[in-house]
Every structure is written in structure tokens, then in C-alpha cells.
Amino acid sequence: MFPNVLFEPPTSFKAGFxxxxxxxxxxxxxxxxxGVFIIRSAEGLYALSNVCTHLGCxxxxxxxxxxxxxxxxxxGYYKNGINFEGPTPRPLERFAVSLAEDGQILIDKSKKYQxxxxxxxxxxxxxxx
Amino acid sequence: xxxxVKQAINSFSSPVTIFSxxxxxxxxxxxxxxxxxSPWCTVPILLLVLAFFAVGLTDEHFVKIVTAPDNVPIxxxxxxxxxxxxxxxxxxxxxxxxxxxxxxxxxxxETDEKVLVFPYLIYIEFVVALVYAIGLVLWSILLKAxxxxxxxxxVAPNPSKAPWYFxxxxxxxxxxxxWIAGVLFPTLIIIGLCAIPYIDxxxxxxxxxxxxxxxxxxxxxxxxxWILWILLILVxxxxxxxxxxxxxxxxxxxxxxxxxxxxxxxxDFIFIKGLGWGLPKQWFLREAPGILLCLLYFMVPTTVAxxxxxxxxxxxxxxxxxxxxMILLLSMLALxxxxxLRWAFNLKYIVAIPxxxxxx
Numbered sequence: 001m002f003p004n005v006l007f008e009p010p011t012s013f014k015a016g017f018x019x020x021x022x023x024x025x026x027x028x029x030x031x032x033x034x035g036v037f038i039i040r041s042a043e044g045l046y047a048l049s050n051v052c053t054h055l056g057c058x059x060x061x062x063x064x065x066x067x068x069x070x071x072x073x074x075x076g077y078y079k080n081g082i083n084f085e086g087p088t089p090r091p092l093e094r095f096a097v098s099l100a101e102d103g104q105i106l107i108d109k110s111k112k113y114q115x116x117x118x119x120x121x122x123x124x125x126x127x128x129x
Numbered sequence: 130x131x132x133x134v135k136q137a138i139n140s141f142s143s144p145v146t147i148f149s150x151x152x153x154x155x156x157x158x159x160x161x162x163x164x165x166x167s168p169w170c171t172v173p174i175l176l177l178v179l180a181f182f183a184v185g186l187t188d189e190h191f192v193k194i195v196t197a198p199d200n201v202p203i204x205x206x207x208x209x210x211x212x213x214x215x216x217x218x219x220x221x222x223x224x225x226x227x228x229x230x231x232x233x234x235x236x237x238x239e240t241d242e243k244v245l246v247f248p249y250l251i252y253i254e255f256v257v258a259l260v261y262a263i264g265l266v267l268w269s270i271l272l273k274a275x276x277x278x279x280x281x282x283x284v285a286p287n288p289s290k291a292p293w294y295f296x297x298x299x300x301x302x303x304x305x306x307x308w309i310a311g312v313l314f315p316t317l318i319i320i321g322l323c324a325i326p327y328i329d330x331x332x333x334x335x336x337x338x339x340x341x342x343x344x345x346x347x348x349x350x351x352x353x354x355w356i357l358w359i360l361l362i363l364v365x366x367x368x369x370x371x372x373x374x375x376x377x378x379x380x381x382x383x384x385x386x387x388x389x390x391x392x393x394x395x396x397d398f399i400f401i402k403g404l405g406w407g408l409p410k411q412w413f414l415r416e417a418p419g420i421l422l423c424l425l426y427f428m429v430p431t432t433v434a435x436x437x438x439x440x441x442x443x444x445x446x447x448x449x450x451x452x453x454x455m456i457l458l459l460s461m462l463a464l465x466x467x468x469x470l471r472w473a474f475n476l477k478y479i480v481a482i483p484x485x486x487x488x489x
Contacts, residue, residue, distance in 0.1 A: 035283045050283065055307045058285040062372075064385055071287035073302045074373035074390065085390035086373075087303055090483035116483040 009033055012108040014100060018045055018129040026061045026079060036095060036107060037061065037068075039079060044128040047095040047107050048081045054088040068092065082115065091115040097127040131184055139377030142368065145472040148465070151360050158218075159348050162340055163226070166219040178207075188379050194367055198272035203293050203366050210359055214351065220338035221347075228339070236337040243336075287371045287384065296365030297358050303373065304467050306478070306488040314464070318353075321457045325350075328446065328454050353461055392477035395419045412482050419480035423489055426463070431455040 013034060021027055021040040030036045035058065037048040048068075050058045057072035067084075068077040075086035082091045096111035105127065113125035120126070158165055165171070182204075185191040195204055224234045244250075277286075291299045301310035325346075334342040368375055370382035396415045400408050409415045431452065435443045443451045470476040480489040 032281075032283050055302060055311070057289055058283055060285075060287060060372075062385070065387055069372045071285050071289045071372055073299065076390065085392055087305065087392075087477070089306065089478065089481060089486075089488045 011110045012106065015047075015105040015107050017104055018099075018127070021045060026063070028061065030107075034107070034109065036109070038105075038107075040129075041080075044126055045097060045105065046081075046126050047097050049093040049095060049109075049112070051093070052088060053083070053090045053092060054086070059092070094120060094125045096124045098124060099127065131187065134184070135188060135379040139380045142375070142377035142380075144364065144375050144468070147364060147368070148356075148360070148468065151356060152465075155352065155356055159344075159351065162218050163222040166215055166222055171215060178211075185378065190381050191379055198275050199293060200366055201272060202268065203362065206359070207363070210355075214355070217338055218340065221340035224337055224339050225341045228341075234337040234339070288369060288373055290365070290369070293362065293366055297361035300361040300365040300369070301464060304464070304471055306486075308486070309489065314460070317457065317460050321353075321461070324453060324457065328450055349458065349461075357461065357464055390475075392471070392475050394477050394481040395422070395479045396481060398474075398476070412484055416480050416482055419478075419489070422479060427456065427459055430459060 013030070015030055015036075015038060018040070021038060023040050023042060025040070027038040027040070030038060031050060035050045037050055039046055039048060050068075052059050052070040052072065052075050054070065054073055054075045057070050059068040059070045059075070059077065061067075062069050066079060068079075068081075069075070070086065070088070073087050075083065075088035077083050077088070077092050081094065083089070091114075094113040094115075096108040096113070098106050098108070100106040111124065113119035113122055165174075182195075185195065194200060220235065224236075227234055290296060298310060298315065301314060304310070305314070329346055331343075340347055364375075367378060370376040370380075371384040371386070374386050374388050376382055376386070396408060396419065399418050400406050400415065434455070435451065439451075446454065467476075467479075470479075478488040480487070482488065
């Protein structure tokens with residue numbers, strides 16, 4: 001006798017320790033549940049939204065071609081989220097990343113950082129580890 | 130032999146070649162309608178199309194796409210839309226020939242009496258609607274709907290395709306921002322269709338099929354219908370595969386097909402490549418050339434044509450109806466122009482203001 005509801009996952013979550021992530025790879029483990037790609041580079045770590053900025057389809061990571069690609073209209077993004085092909089007008093959005101008290105990565109999806117507004121310079125958009 | 134033909138068709142196929150070839154065929158049709166709609170030309174064309182499908186049906190990949198339950202009506206649409214276009218044009222050409230010889234039109238020989246839309250026309254339309262409804266019911270009984278597992282917001286099928294009647298819009302979205310291809314253009318299409326009887330109020334060539342006396346109107350309508358709607362649906366349905374890449378009709382849909390699609394905005398062309406200054410910081414300076422270009426695109430042809438070769442039309446329509454007509458026509462032409470700019474120069478947006486989600 002309950003309504004048929006799908007509850008959405010919380011907007012902020014702990015994503016394990018930075019050492020769980022390999023340098024140079026696009027990590028998929030939170031993609032299905034939260035729609036987040038976590039990418040660790042040599043300098044640090046950032047969380048990319050998987051929503052295409054053209055019309056909102058979910059992008060796929062193509063490892064062989066080293067790019068994110070949207071299945072709806074063919075928009076393409078580099079590993080850092082910058083748009084370079086197809087109709088998309090702006091880069092993928094980043095979520096706030098920080099370290100929780102227990103040393104785990106804390107990702108807050110309610111805070112978004114857009115490159116074209118210069119928000120990727122914000123210290124919360126990038127985690128130095 | 131057949132393999133070689135398939136290979137040739139595949140390597141010829143690309144968005145620009147398909148679009149240009151269709152434009153060429155369209156031009157032939159509107160330039161030589163009498164010859165093309167005559168049985169000597171129509172029957173070979175029909176046989177050619179049927180042969181294409183016959184050969185195609187020996188190809189495993191072609192069969193998979195063409196016989197998918199939601200693609201079947203689009204195959205039917207090719208033949209249905211083709212038939213009705215042929216029928217109207219054939220009748221129009223025969224009437225034109227009769228008028229040239231000084232004979233009355235077919236419609237006039239049937240009856241000279243005027244009849245009312247209701248019930249005479251509505252009755253015929255109702256019967257046709259019934260036939261199509263029966264066809265739809267049969268189609269939905271015979272071919273099962275391709276239902277999939279419950280939708281998951283984090284997983285998008287690859288390729289993700291809209292319902293077939295929206296695939297023309299989805300194809301436009303490759304070249305335009307959502308607010309243009311998804312909102313402005315559909316609205317303009319509907320407004321434009323509604324505006325036809327108010328713009329074209331000439332009572333003279335009404336009530337019978339004809340082409341010569343209404344050539345501009347027929348060409349504009351057929352161009353919008355066949356090239357900008359049907360063709361885009363066909364491309365979106367049959368020729369767009371994974372990652373919305375373009376595939377030939379007999380090409381296997383390879384998820385890893387790599388197509389160079391790097392795009393550049395007009396502001397990059399002007400300020401970085403042309404002037405070498407680097408992009409201005411303020412968006413209105415950066416996009417000033419693009420905005421200017423768009424304004425000129427709508428103003429210059431309208432005023433120049435009004436002063437020169439469309440003088441008579443302006444007198445006939447008056448300034449308001451003339452301006453509406455020109456804005457509608459130029460918006461319609463903007464779609465193929467933008468497509469060719471993308472193919473020729475990799476031009477992404479003429480005006481790109483991501484700060485306000487405003488791109489043209």
C-alpha cells in the first residue's frame with residue numbers, strides 16, 4: 001500500500017580514500033549510483049558530472065579514444081571535461097570535492113563548478129592529493 | 130559485384146554527400162517535373178529504389194536496421210510520401226499542359242460546381258484516416274513494441290534515439306543549441322505552416338493541381354518537407370549509429386569508429402586565427418562579429434530583394450506580410466547553411482555565449 005517511488009541517492013557521499021584511485025584513469029565505480037566520474041591526475045583529483053551540457057544525456061567514457069562521448073548528438077569531451085567536438089557549447093560540470101575528517105573523499109553534488117564561468121579555479125572543485 | 134557496390138555506397142556516404150546528392154535530386158525534380166513524373170522516368174526510378182532494398186535485404190546489417198519494429202513505418206513513409214508527391218506533381222504537370230493548350234483543367238471537366246469543405250472533403254479525409262488507423266492497429270499487432278528494461282537515469286543507450294517523428298529534430302540538434310533546434314525551429318515550422326494561407330492569398334490558381342503558376346510556393350514547401358524534414362528523419366533513423374556517428378547504409382555500427390569532429394566557434398576564427406589578438410574578455414565584444422553577421426543575414430537579403438527583384442511581391446503583399454515571409458524563409462534556409470558551414474569549416478557556433486546558454 002505504498003506509492004511506487006524510486007528514492008534518489010543522497011546528493012553528497014563519501015567515495016573512499018584517494019589512494020583507492022589510480023593516477024590517470026577515469027573511475028566508474030560511482031557512475032551508476034551517483035552519475036559521477038572520478039578522475040585522478042598527477043596533481044590531484046576531480047569529480048565530473050556525467051550529464052552532457054548540450055541537452056542532458058549521459059555521456060560514456062571511451063577508454064580507447066580517450067574521450068567522453070554523448071550518445072545523443074555526438075558531443076565529445078577530453079578527460080579533463082573540456083568540450084572539443086560535436087554541438088556541446090561548454091565543458092562538463094565538476095562537483096565539489098573535499099577530504100572528510102576520516103580522510104575519505106567527500107563529494108557534494110549540490111555544488112557545481114562550471115569552467116566557462118571561471119569556477120574551476122575554486123579550490124573546492126579540485127582536490128590536491 | 131554486390132559487395133563492391135555496397136562498399137562504394139558506404140564510402141560515398143557522409144552527411145555532406147547524402148545531403149548534397151539529395152539537393153541535386155530535388156533540383157532535378159523541380160526543374161524537370163514533367164519528365165520525371167512521366168511513366169518513362171517514374172517506373173525506372175521505382176525499380177531502382179526497389180532494387181536497392183532488394184540488394185539491401187541480402188545484407189545482415191541493413192536488415193537489422195530496416196526491419197526493426199520502430200523503423201518499419203519510416204520505410205513505409207519513403208513510399209507513401211514519395212507516392213503522394215509524385216501524384217500531385219503528375220496531376221499538376223498534366224493540368225499545366227492542358228492550360229497551355231487552352232483546354233480546361235481536369236477538375237473543371239469533372240464539375241464546374243463549387244462544393245463545401247464540410248462534408249465533401251472532410252468525408253474523404255475521414256475515410257483515409259480510418260484506413261491509416263487500421264494500418265496502425267495491424268502494425269502494432271504484428272510487430273511487437275521494442276520494450277526494454279526500466280529506464281535508468283545513469284545509463285543512456287548508445288545510440289540514444291528519439292521517436293522516429295522527432296529524429297529530424299534530433300538531427301538538427303547536432304548543428305544547433307537546444308533552444309533553437311528544440312524550441313525555436315519547431316515553433317517556426319508550426320507558425321510558418323499556419324501562415325501559408327495568410328501570405329499566399331492568390332485565389333487565381335486555386336481548386337486544381339498546378340505547378341507553373343505556383344512554382345515558388347511548391348518548391349519552398351517541397352524543400353521544407355522533403356529535404357529539411359523527411360531526409361533528416363531518414364538520416365537520423367538509418368544512418369546514425371553509436372555515439373551519433375554517421376554510418377553508411379551497409380556499414381556495421383562500430384562503437385569505436387573514430388571520426389574527427391573538432392569544432393571551432395566563429396569568435397576563435399576571427400580573434401585567434403584571423404587577427405591573432407586572442408579572445409576578448411567581455412562576451413559582447415567576443416561575439417559582436419557573430420551577432421552582426423546574424424543581423425545582416427536577416428536584414429540585407431530582405432531589403433535588397435525588396436528594392437530589386439521582389440519589388441512586385443512587396444507591392445502585392447505589403448510590408449508586414451513581406452517581412453514575415455522573408456523572416457520565415459531565411460530561418461528555413463539557416464538550417465542547411467549552418468550544416469554546410471559545419472561540414473566545410475568545422476564551424477560550431479556563429480554566436481557562442483555559454484555564459485547565458487545562448488548559442489546560434
